[in-house]
Amino acid sequence: MTVATKERKLTIARAMAEAIAQEMRVDERVFVMGEDIGPLGGVFGNTRGLHEEFGSERVRDTPISETAFMGAAVGAAADGMRPIVELMFVDFFGVCFDAIYNLMAKNTYFSGGEVQVPVVLMTSTGGGYSDAGQHSQCLHATFAHLPGMKVVAPSNAYDAKGLMTAAIRDNNPVIFMFHKALQGMGWLGTEKDAIVHVPEESYEVPIGKAAVVREGSDVTIVGITSGVHHGLKAARQLAERGISAEVVDLRSLVPLDRAMVIESVRKTGRLIVVDEDYHSYGVSGEVICSVVEQGVPLKAAPQRVAYPDIPIPFTRPMEQWALPNADKIVAAFETMEKNA
Amino acid sequence: MTVATKERKLTIARAMAEAIAQEMRVDERVFVMGEDIGPLGGVFGNTRGLHEEFGSERVRDTPISETAFMGAAVGAAADGMRPIVELMFVDFFGVCFDAIYNLMAKNTYFSGGEVQVPVVLMTSTGGGYSDAGQHSQCLHATFAHLPGMKVVAPSNAYDAKGLMTAAIRDNNPVIFMFHKALQGMGWLGTEKDAIVHVPEESYEVPIGKAAVVREGSDVTIVGITSGVHHGLKAARQLAERGISAEVVDLRSLVPLDRAMVIESVRKTGRLIVVDEDYHSYGVSGEVICSVVEQGVPLKAAPQRVAYPDIPIPFTRPMEQWALPNADKIVAAFETMEKNA
Amino acid sequence: MKPSRDQKLWMYEQMHTSRYFEECIEKIYMEGKSPAFNMANGPIPGEMHLSNGQEPCAVGVCAHLNADDIVTATHRPHHEAIAKGVDLDRMAAEIFGKKTGLSGGRGGHMHIFDARVNFSCSGIIAQGMGPAVGAALSRKLQHKEGVAVAFLGEGAANQGAFHESLNLAAVWKLPVVFVIEDNAWGISVAKSASTAIERNDKRAAAYGIPGHYVPDNDPLAIFEVAGEAISRARRGEGPTLIEIETYRLAGHFMGDAEGYRPEGEKEALFARDPIPKMRRHLIDEEEWSDAQDQELVARTHARVDKAIQFARDSEYPAPEEALEKVFV
Amino acid sequence: MKPSRDQKLWMYEQMHTSRYFEECIEKIYMEGKSPAFNMANGPIPGEMHLSNGQEPCAVGVCAHLNADDIVTATHRPHHEAIAKGVDLDRMAAEIFGKKTGLSGGRGGHMHIFDARVNFSCSGIIAQGMGPAVGAALSRKLQHKEGVAVAFLGEGAANQGAFHESLNLAAVWKLPVVFVIEDNAWGISVAKSASTAIERNDKRAAAYGIPGHYVPDNDPLAIFEVAGEAISRARRGEGPTLIEIETYRLAGHFMGDAEGYRPEGEKEALFARDPIPKMRRHLIDEEEWSDAQDQELVARTHARVDKAIQFARDSEYPAPEEALEKVFV
Numbered sequence A, B: 001m002t003v004a005t006k007e008r009k010l011t012i013a014r015a016m017a018e019a020i021a022q023e024m025r026v027d028e029r030v031f032v033m034g035e036d037i038g039p040l041g042g043v044f045g046n047t048r049g050l051h052e053e054f055g056s057e058r059v060r061d062t063p064i065s066e067t068a069f070m071g072a073a074v075g076a077a078a079d080g081m082r083p084i085v086e087l088m089f090v091d092f093f094g095v096c097f098d099a100i101y102n103l104m105a106k107n108t109y110f111s112g113g114e115v116q117v118p119v120v121l122m123t124s125t126g127g128g129y130s131d132a133g134q135h136s137q138c139l140h141a142t143f144a145h146l147p148g149m150k151v152v153a154p155s156n157a158y159d160a161k162g163l164m165t166a167a168i169r170d171n172n173p174v175i176f177m178f179h180k181a182l183q184g185m186g187w188l189g190t191e192k193d194a195i196v197h198v199p200e201e202s203y204e205v206p207i208g209k210a211a212v213v214r215e216g217s218d219v220t221i222v223g224i225t226s227g228v229h230h231g232l233k234a235a236r237q238l239a240e241r242g243i244s245a246e247v248v249d250l251r252s253l254v255p256l257d258r259a260m261v262i263e264s265v266r267k268t269g270r271l272i273v274v275d276e277d278y279h280s281y282g283v284s285g286e287v288i289c290s291v292v293e294q295g296v297p298l299k300a301a302p303q304r305v306a307y308p309d310i311p312i313p314f315t316r317p318m319e320q321w322a323l324p325n326a327d328k329i330v331a332a333f334e335t336m337e338k339n340a
Numbered sequence C, D: 001m002k003p004s005r006d007q008k009l010w011m012y013e014q015m016h017t018s019r020y021f022e023e024c025i026e027k028i029y030m031e032g033k034s035p036a037f038n039m040a041n042g043p044i045p046g047e048m049h050l051s052n053g054q055e056p057c058a059v060g061v062c063a064h065l066n067a068d069d070i071v072t073a074t075h076r077p078h079h080e081a082i083a084k085g086v087d088l089d090r091m092a093a094e095i096f097g098k099k100t101g102l103s104g105g106r107g108g109h110m111h112i113f114d115a116r117v118n119f120s121c122s123g124i125i126a127q128g129m130g131p132a133v134g135a136a137l138s139r140k141l142q143h144k145e146g147v148a149v150a151f152l153g154e155g156a157a158n159q160g161a162f163h164e165s166l167n168l169a170a171v172w173k174l175p176v177v178f179v180i181e182d183n184a185w186g187i188s189v190a191k192s193a194s195t196a197i198e199r200n201d202k203r204a205a206a207y208g209i210p211g212h213y214v215p216d217n218d219p220l221a222i223f224e225v226a227g228e229a230i231s232r233a234r235r236g237e238g239p240t241l242i243e244i245e246t247y248r249l250a251g252h253f254m255g256d257a258e259g260y261r262p263e264g265e266k267e268a269l270f271a272r273d274p275i276p277k278m279r280r281h282l283i284d285e286e287e288w289s290d291a292q293d294q295e296l297v298a299r300t301h302a303r304v305d306k307a308i309q310f311a312r313d314s315e316y317p318a319p320e321e322a323l324e325k326v327f328v
């Protein structure tokens, strides 16, 4: 008997909520807290339906007190719970980062492993819709630079569900960054390619493994979240010119899958890193350095397409001009060819 | 008539206090606030004597309320003052980073330049004396990654005075990082090479300019604060083997003097970056990427000597093992030779 | 201290200006956003937090301030900006993201800065409180006149910055007034679910400073209470905390479905709209005529229409200008 | 609720243990640090914050707790750790940075964790408050017994985390007690220079919870007040805030010259040392004999000496172990 497998396309928002719900059903220790994640279902939809199903004890709206509830997540985790906590916009990390980077990320180490801190901190990233300088940042490197927290960031709904499931089951703090423009909320604009088939059953996408999302032989384009989609678009543009681009989705920033990036660059000999986070001291520098310090032979100097080192401007012409996009990646490739 | 110029050796702590005092004498708008910076003179000595000279209106001890007083510095600066504010240990940034990175660093941009925020935020960095994971970090990249603040960090008393003077006179927020082990406080151990001649009169060291602190032709060692001293020691070790190392002191992380680093590497063909901040997504990756993306010809893959991606351990054997040092730099050079 | 007739009329006019300004913004915001609502589209992209209903808080307080005094406001800043005297043309242009905007389009609706009248605001909850304390400190150090007012929402009163700023202002006895606009909601979360006590003015006791509560969104009562607090600050007697019961007539931001509101809440709020109430008061107590009213309304509309037109007509900045003004 | 004779003796013994433990640490800390005092040297490097004088706070509170209850402490944690029943051998070894230490030497004196008795502490002011609230929430969600106690200094009561944590605990009515050890100083800054009101227990009103003040560092009074608060928490009636007037007999940390103390302060504090006071009380009220006292003291000394010896005898971890336990 053959069964037609039906495509089940979900947005990242729904995939996240589904993963959380499935874990909450089987694990009493899992609960969710944050601002407007209860009846409202999260400003970005990723807790939709949870309050109805699990009630206000396990799906708790908080006051606007990020320091207290991030700290509380750590205390609850140390006491045997598995909190999922939302920082509504990653831009708000500054009001509570001590509780994250100095507490959540370090208590395991300070206790020699005797205290475990299985917290998932989910937070929205990214711009492109004119939300200005305090609501549009990515801050990938800000979290990834500091030890003790894993950092994941999906580019599509399949990975979102699997990474969320893996994050909840992980015994360490995991920062789960979701990009607003990939979230599948119409009011934020929607990257259609992020809405993909998601199996109904529970599964994990391993934390720390990158993925080759398009194979190619002439250049490696490395990205994360929005950068992956820009990379795929650029690859299609390059293909029209007969250039074969490989696109690597990092998926995790910590651990960083340097091996997969290096393997790809060994094959292609060229590297472009795309990052919507700020240019300097960020993901793009780290990935490029990780390749060159290994002495991987290169056909051209590696290039980066990242957000300039400026606060994110509100006005559309400025913001759109500053954001990474496929054309900039293609231009970076052209620079490589010119200089080779 | 000839006058013998007398050497006037100062510690970084005294050089900082001297620069502040000299500016306070000529500029009524300058004032200092922070924890224990008043009669105590700062836990790290860098405000010693100021309270006696200027009194408690202009040299203000604060409550342990970093968010409020960082915010207050911004408000006072916008109103025409030139606050110098101390974050006692850089590790504490997490309780008040919003007021720094989202407010202090961005209000100029948000106001189209109509509001100026001439704040100097001075803060201590670094470990090596077993102060453990919440009192020993450098966090260079954490500050340098985010736009809108200049970031300087002296390796010696001459630069400390000149950079402090320049920072106070700058119309932008400047983060002034001073490394505890270079501070010249005996109780923290003292790097003697940081104690150098400091002219009595006021002068500026320009923000954004690196310095070649030792010339060489075979390898460029780039560092900041403690890394410079490790680099100088390594250079002396390498010299014994007939290898000529050039040592570059970045002095500023923002703006980053990429040109000087590139010029040096063009000459030497080899690059080692030393950083006491965490390895990944940090200064080492940024500097190396900044060189290779320009296609500078290299004789060997660049190397980094940075702090591993672990919380800073308390116990001496672990901490000392994890810290950068001259031997590790020499070993990095040997790796280069082996792989060349 | 009761408002004079002139002061009442000033307040009334500012309320109208703010209300009509937001009505215009509301309409224009929706341009380009249908059939599919996408924040990124239209002449005014991004988030839009309207303040209609909350005008009394702004006018009752700012009636006591001059251009030299300082206001730090929130993500919901229009009414406060207008009452503080922010340049309406340049503010409209800023909201449109135009080159003629207050920051040339870099800031937008959540980042309205007008240095000329010492106004700023911010998208981070309670972020303006520290700067207000600092501005007050600056005046004290400079022996210069001036009071700083920090506006915040009732949700912001649970943020750490609230506590630290009140304590610091009190310890240093600074000329600053903290004004909480309690509109009962922080996005979808009711005050009772976020705040351990009913009224935040009670929290003043934790800092040894006066706390006042103003019920019923009443601009005249706000005027009185704020006047007292601001005079106290000017006299060098230190900070005050005020909580005002106000109403948010719109959603948290545009696009908010407001499903969290109990049935009938919105209707009840509209029935208590402070603008018609104020008009009634003027008619009853201040010999205000329909003709005068129409003239005032027409005047405010003309002013706003002009500002909106200025914004519409202005050019966008060149994209590369994004790189400027990071440092000065 | 008054302490029984046994409870008094338990408190007295813990106070002695803590005091003698710190006397030992103090001596060993100075090994290798003369003639030049350099924190990096000696068998115990790094910062050292002694708690001598503050023992009553720890014992009066922890007398009501069992191993299952939670304590989050501060950068000055020894007395609290000992009263909570932290493994003394492994704690000593941790302070020495040995492999047998609670974390194998990774944490050190400011990061004492003992999961067995739910004890943790931290080097960041007020950082333990959120975790205490979270542990209390965990018990509520799990319908499991248990109270969380967060200790803090009076300086910490001006940190944002204080406000947020108290409000959150109150809104959610959690079984948590906040205990402020007011030793009058935050490093060199006097309470009066940092805190806008005289007594922090008054701040409880800002969260609608009970606030208590205990004067004069009195372990018996602390026992009573803490007992009431902890029972209340166990009954599910929510949090309490307690401020205790206590004394720091030592400097802020070792090496502190204490020049900020008014003349004579130290002498006056030593005259009020709570340990001799408690002994006098036991002798006067509880038929406590010199012989019994000597036996108790000898017992505590033996226990501490053994722990110190354990620490001394233990090996250092291998340096590379630094890479382990970042993730588990």
Ligand SMILES: Cc1ncc(C[n+]2csc(CCOP(=O)(O)OP(=O)(O)O)c2C)c(N)n1
Residues within 6 Å of the ligand: A035, A064, A066, A088, A092, A095, C075, C076, C123, C124, C125, C152, C153, C154, C155, C156, C157, C183, C185, C186, C187, C252
């Ligand atoms: C630190 C921080 N946390 C969360 C948010 C997201 N946020 C924006 S407005 C808002 C509600 C604010 O409520 P309130 O202070 O009552 O002001 P209102 O919106 O009612 O005017 C929240 C949670 C933010 N901007 N900053």
Ligand SMILES: Cc1ncc(C[n+]2csc(CCOP(=O)(O)OP(=O)(O)O)c2C)c(N)n1
Residues within 6 Å of the ligand: B035, B064, B088, B092, B095, D075, D076, D123, D124, D125, D152, D153, D154, D155, D156, D157, D183, D185, D186, D187, D252
């Ligand atoms: C957030 C933060 N700010 C500053 C410090 C530096 N610091 C360590 S202890 C201390 C004083 C604390 O005073 P208090 O809370 O009264 O505790 P005590 O030292 O008196 O026990 C300060 C300011 C810190 N550790 N964390």
Ligand SMILES: [Mg+2]
Residues within 6 Å of the ligand: C153, C154, C155, C181, C182, C183, C184, C185, C186, C187
């Ligand atoms: Mg509100």
Ligand SMILES: [Mg+2]
Residues within 6 Å of the ligand: D153, D154, D155, D181, D182, D183, D184, D185, D186, D187
């Ligand atoms: Mg104290």
